Each structure stands twice: as C-alpha cells, then as structure tokens.
Amino acid sequence: MASDDSIETWDHGNRDYVLTGSKQVTLQQANRFLATKQPAQAAPLFARLAEVLADEDHPRHAANLHAQAAQAFADSHNEAAALRQARAALNLFLEYQMDQRTPVFYANITHKLNAQGMPGAAVALAQEFGAKLPQPAPVTPPAGLTARLPTSCPQCGAPLRSNEAHWVDDTTIECAYCGGLIRPAD
DSSP states (O other), X not given: OOOTXXXXXXXXSSOEEEXXXXXXXXXXXXXXXXXXXXXXXXXXXXXXXXXXXXXXXXXXXXHXXXXXXXHHHHHTTOHHHHHHHHHHHHHHHHHTTOTTHHHHHHHHHHHHHHHTTOHHHHHHHHHHHGGGSOOOOOOOOOTTXXXXXXXXXXXXOOBOOGGGOEEEETTXXXXXXXXXXXXXXX
C-alpha cells in the first residue's frame, strides 16, 4: 500500500484535485484490471472510489468514476450494476453541467449496453435521460493529430487508444477512464 505522500493530480478545467494514498492505489489497481481485461475486478473498485469522492464533496470526479464503473460492469455483464452506475454518473453530469462529458458518456454507455446484450438497460437510460441530453456535434480531428496522442492518460495513467479516442473539440480528447482532457503533443 502506498503512503499518503504518493499523489496523483487530476486537472479538469483548472479544478485540480489531488488523489492521495489508498485512493490513488485503488485507481491504479482498477486501471490495471481494465488493461488486463478484468472488468469484473475493476468495476467495484471504481464504484467504491466514486462513493468516497462523492462523500468528500468531489462530485465531478465521482461522476467520472461512476461512468468508469458503469462501463466496467457492462463489460462484465452485470446489467443491474451497470445501470445503477450509469444513472449515478448521468445524474451528476447533468447536475454539475458537465455538458461536454454528458452526451459522450450517454452515447458510449448505451452503445456498450446494447453491444453486451443488455438492451433493456439501454432502453431504461434512453427513457430516463434521452430527452434531457444535448446531442453532441461529431468532431473530426485534423489529419495527423491522432498520431501525436500520448499512449497513456497523464492524469490517471489509463491506456489511450487513438481508434477509441473521444474528441470533445478539434484539438482535445477526453480520457474514457477519468474524464481528463488531453491535447496531443506538439
């Protein structure tokens, strides 16, 4: 277990938050589970960490962790938990006006739920949230920009794959794991 002097900083639009000690270890462990295709082990870690950060009044970070938990639960075919975590993420995204993140996550999770054979959960989210969400405009990055993406997120260390990058504007991607905004290297 790491000591509390080991830190990870998340920078979300000038809202730095320092992830310390056991929380950082938990996040790293969850990301390792995802990287080794063990979503069933990662999902409850993300969910617990989301609850801790919500209790510590860091709702934006909690929302992103709920989103990660939802994705991991969906990948592990736990429909009820995926739906519960997706609802928690979407409610926080809407409450805290995370307008760039909300429609991207909604599209990704409903697609994943359908792809994983959970259309009932996707329909439930559509009925509950579909009309509340703005539709994102598709973003196409300039040619050659994807080649300059880092291989891992500088905020959480999660792997980044250019073919899975979620572009929020023409120069910025969003980490699918922590929601951090990343610009390709110059």
